[in-house]
Amino acid sequence: MNPTEIYDALAEIAAAPFDPDEFPFAFAEATDAAKAAISKLRGGSTNKSDLPGGVLFNRKFHYAPAMTGLVEATLDQLRASKKTRTAKPAILITTDGETVAAEHPASGERRHFRFTEIGDNFGFLLPAAGKERYRAVEENPVDVKATGKLARLYDALIKANPDWASDEHRHEMNQLMMRLIFCMFAEDVGIFPDEQFSRLIFTHAGNRGEEAREVIIAAFRAMNLPKDRRGDLPAWTRELEYVNGGLFAGAIDAPRFDTIAFRYLRDACDLNWRQINPDIFGSMIQSVADPKQRSELGMHYTSVPNIMKVIGPLFLDDLDAEIHKAWDRPRALQQVLDRMSRIRVFDPACGSGNFLVVSYRELRARETRILQRLEELNGPGSLHMWSVIPITNFYGIEIADFAAETAKLALFIAEYQANASFAEVFGRSPAALPLKDAANIRTGNALRIDWEEVCPPPADGEEVFIAGNPPYYGAKKRESWQTEDMVQNGLGDLQLLDYVSVWFFKAARYAAGSSAFAFVATSSICQGEQVAPMWNALFETAFKIHFAYRPFIWKNSAADNAGVWVTIIGMKNVAPTVAKLFDDAAVSNVKEISPYLVPFKYIPVTAATKSIFSLPVMVMGSNPVDGKWLSVSSREREEMIETDPRAEKFILPYLGGDELIDGKERHCIWIDDEDLQDALSVRCIKERVDSCAAYRKTAGRDARKAADIPHRFCYSTYRNGPSLAIPNSQSSDREFIPAVMASSEVVISKEAFAIYYPPNHMFSIISSSLHRLWLATVGGRIGNGFRYSVRVVYNTFPVPKFTEEELAALTTSARAILKCRYSHYPKTITELYDPDGMPDDLRAVHRQNDDLLETMYIGRPFRNDTERLEKLFKLYAARVKALDKGGK
């Protein structure tokens, strides 16, 4: 059962009348206990409770009924119970039918809520189902504020100096921002003496910033020179620190500051940069720069919560468990430290280094905790150790030179901050300036560089963890050099895959597959047509999925977020003992994670050119590629007919997603070849056909080929017969796929699929929950919505062999749904299938339809989606096997 199913089951308990004896068993069932386990529990043989009326389910929950108003006292009894200590239930729970009191014995966390709100508290109750909650780190509001201030400064500078927005100045502009940020940060954290930089700037730049440009240039040049070599510079620069480290090397220039820009500079200086999160330090610079650049070169920075979602399950969680186990044993703690000193983190698409910075910070924080504990165990003063985690253990590749430089700087600042908190705890730290060791950041194209040369393979006792958020480009979006990257990495036959997939393959090949890796990626590598080609090839290596996230929408604190749904996948070259499948706030411990991001054995569903279960042929609707010239709105149609009644013959109803789902009306120009002369004699028709021809001449390859037959759709599947139409892309919020029956004259557009002359029972099958589940699992998506398809979804959909009687029953059921819909005329599909407002009778006929069809699969309706999917995959696999044996 997935968390949603558990939620539903719990909500059902809350809605039913309370029965103190039955409640624990209903709760067990709702939290995914096996039928057999429940009946044993009911029989008493496995019930270990030592409380009156209590039920203790080993490792899951301990329940006792409470007298009215006494839930608190009963919960205390549950906690005090000896059996609670031995059976280690994940949840203590009691209720009097009005209030529920529950506790996690492991953490002592308690919660009280009304009985009717059990469903809403499912997150708290999930441990009873063997699932933990997983809390992501919150975003830091100071970072967001700082980004805004920098963006305003940046915009003001560009406004005052339009030429600085040009390509040749952009690098200098960004460099200026980076140097300014470093100075603002340094003077706030004590790398520079207190407020030194801003004091000098605002003393010497004039009241309105007239001299700001010259002053900033002088200051930056000074920081690149040892103090005794600043003879050519103004005397006031003498007191500035020598920073070096490459940060102030090279050309130094600055744009002119006008009053507004100067005020924003002051504004930015006033911010307390001490609280800045160095994790996103570099990304801030990128997010204030030209928004157009953001979509290029993978410049979408990953937020800290999302980075934690990657590196937590990749190696931090495991490390934490080890620390926890070693907590009372100095020797064991020392071993953990040794291990940590040999952990290297490698991000082959590092951008401004966020993953490396966060990894570094997290490791240093754990190290400090261990050192503190060692001092506690061995006595004060027993510790003379310095950090064993060198910044040189962090490796990155980045294609943009500027981002690579930023990554080094961000890591330096992270190191400084880690040292500062070390000093706070232990009272000592090394000097901060000039900058010394740097992380191993390489500038270049990660897909053309040998990774082992950048980050040497781990020797015995060493570990390399590869993590990152590489760029995504779909097959039709990427540049030819990116496609060439794929070819160079042996993916020449897999060009339909997203660009991001190459990082998975390259990581699996790195160091003979000896290291674990985890990447954020577009969710489309786990959906639709990409799944089988990508994962069949990747699973030829020994790598298995150890953890994964169900798709979630991309978000960071940048102003403009990318519109993409992503997943995170972590892999290792051994089978996992427990795989972790994350879904929102919950994590399920499962045996295996399929690339479809469901807890099943992987069964690749391969696109098929015809239904492998012998369903009738389905085609995609007709695709005009017409520059919209052959498409006609209702009003345009009326106008055209009014101008010339002969036009009516050449305008047919046109059905796409909007028309099917939302009841909109639309028409299209449809001219049979033999009617061409007649049609072209109608002026308003000829105008549109000519415009279509003009459009096609400038369009893509296939459209150009069709430029001399502009009266016809570029691709046509119209058959002038009755059809069953299914929308192409649609919301995933509806409970059923809204297929409709269309009459002969209706042209199905490519935004819908059609079965022409459909057998009536097909409507019943397409409308079923089983079919929707198949679509949701193996189909492609657009955003979070469904995307129907012929080859991946329909042609692979498993059905049993129906008898004539069964087909007749399905036909009757199909008619009942259609009749019910008709009784609500003129409601549109959107209204009829509104998730919150679906008419009860319509839901009821759909449920009957589901029960009828499902009984034909297994002799009874399925219990839940888990059971449904199991059966569908089983049928699919068996069919594929049978077809293979048949020699095809």
Place this chain on the structure above:
DNA sequence: AATCCGACAAAGG
């Protein structure tokens, strides 16, 4: 020959 996709894109609230 025709698909299934989009670090989406436009409409709706």
Place this chain on the structure above:
DNA sequence: CCTTTGTCGGATT
């Protein structure tokens, strides 16, 4: 502004 939800053209198979 943020949320919701399915267009449209076309490089790839």
